[in-house]
Amino acid sequence: MSEDYHAKAAEYAADTVRNFEDEILEQLIDAGEASDDLLNDYPNGDAWHYENHVNKWYNLSDAAELLRQLDEYEETDSGLWEGQQPAEAIGTCAASTFGNAVGDQWRELIEKINEDAHEIVRDFDLRIDDAEEDEDEADPDADTLREERHEALTALIKQVADAADPPAIVADPPANVTDPPSLLEAAELAIATIERLDKHGSACGTLDVLRVAIANAGGG
Numbered sequence: 001m002s003e004d005y006h007a008k009a010a011e012y013a014a015d016t017v018r019n020f021e022d023e024i025l026e027q028l029i030d031a032g033e034a035s036d037d038l039l040n041d042y043p044n045g046d047a048w049h050y051e052n053h054v055n056k057w058y059n060l061s062d063a064a065e066l067l068r069q070l071d072e073y074e075e076t077d078s079g080l081w082e083g084q085q086p087a088e089a090i091g092t093c094a095a096s097t098f099g100n101a102v103g104d105q106w107r108e109l110i111e112k113i114n115e116d117a118h119e120i121v122r123d124f125d126l127r128i129d130d131a132e133e134d135e136d137e138a139d140p141d142a143d144t145l146r147e148e149r150h151e152a153l154t155a156l157i158k159q160v161a162d163a164a165d166p167p168a169i170v171a172d173p174p175a176n177v178t179d180p181p182s183l184l185e186a187a188e189l190a191i192a193t194i195e196r197l198d199k200h201g202s203a204c205g206t207l208d209v210l211r212v213a214i215a216n217a218g219g220g
Helices: 005-019 023-033 046-054 059-071 086-133 142-164 182-199 205-215
Strands: none
Touching: 005 023, 005 086, 005 142, 023 086, 023 142, 023 182, 046 086, 046 182, 059 086, 142 182
């Protein structure tokens, strides 16, 4: 049974929201919305993204399956794998593609948080302003309202992250695919992907080597 990389990307994006919960909360309170720029607007966000989402090794079969599932996020910057051998290049492309998928899911979660937080922030800001102007002891004071705002926004962030955390269910494969790709199929996909992404033809020699290996594996 193959890995569901869409679900895995969603899970990693939800974990990222949880990791930066305090920063998201602070931005919601201070600016009314949270930034979706993980790499630049969160402390060590770029390092977090690379170490947890991109810096991974995939064998040829897993890389081929990942690229099949996440084709809409496929990395096209050939400079990332320039000079690498074909199998390594396809793994690098897969790793960056998965990082792209997580980043896209993260941005969707931040957008959802901002949408749902808008009314909460606006309502509490008005009530806090009124409390600071009105000293009626029967009404909650401004500090109490700030604590309630903190709790409401924290609960919202957790709710959005938890809702994005998918159950461990593998999606049904397309009708014409019943099993994960074999090593032979993975190698063929590797060739097709590298040929598409290799802008300068620098991988031609190593591609020829891989073609010979495929021919031998197929008995041709």
